[in-house]
């Protein structure tokens with residue numbers, strides 16, 4: 001038994017939600033040796049067999065439970081992309097919703113019709129009727145406000161931070177509160193390097209000067225790898241690629257990122 005490897009699931013639990021006892025099989029050891037993140041909803045396309053559409057969703061395997069992070073905008077596209085990648089709705093154990101925007105939550109309802117015996121982890125501020133609708137489909141939900149919790153004053157959003165042997169893996173939906181703010185907060189919460197920042201960085205409408213400042217913050221924080229997608233924007237994608245070179249991970253729809 002490699003003790004180092006077993007840390008993967010344990011750290012992830014404590015980071016996600018120790019207060020509400022995130023049910024990842026807390027004290028159990030994980031036999032998984034690596035973390036794999038499959039992006040199957042993104043407006044940027046990686047795998048030609050899939051359909052690209054505005055929004056974001058990825059599937060995280062390697063912990064005690066399989067996590068679906070966000071659900072994209074359309075149920076049919078989500079389910080069809082999953083199918084093409086060999087991921088069944090039944091494989092999803094937990095759904096983590098970053099924020100209440102239709103391009104991240106729209107696919108939820110069709111998925112819950114296929115599998116409802118699961119828990120949806122959502123920011124506390126989600127509307128009551130959203131929570132009721134989850135219950136009506138037979139699933140359960142859990143409101144999260146700690147430890148990274150909700151960020152932002154306008155659009156409230158939570159991010160998923162996973163601890164791995166390599167460092168922190170931070171997954172963002174749209175990063176509305178600011179990608180650098182999210183990463184800084186993740187680092188404060190947990191010592192250690194940020195190994196990978198993945199997801200929407202929300203830089204589409206920002207100037208090049210602003211993007212360069214964000215990149216500077218990334219460098220200061222020592223972010224090792226980046227996998228920007230969704231609402232990152234072309235200019236920012238280009239600059240991240242230039243700055244991270246081989247540590248820039250192509251994270252379009254259908255990309256599979258392994259952390260081992």
Ligand SMILES: [Zn+2]
Nearest residue numbers: 099101174176
């Ligand atoms: Zn959004």
Ligand SMILES: [Zn+2]
Nearest residue numbers: 055103174231
């Ligand atoms: Zn979005």
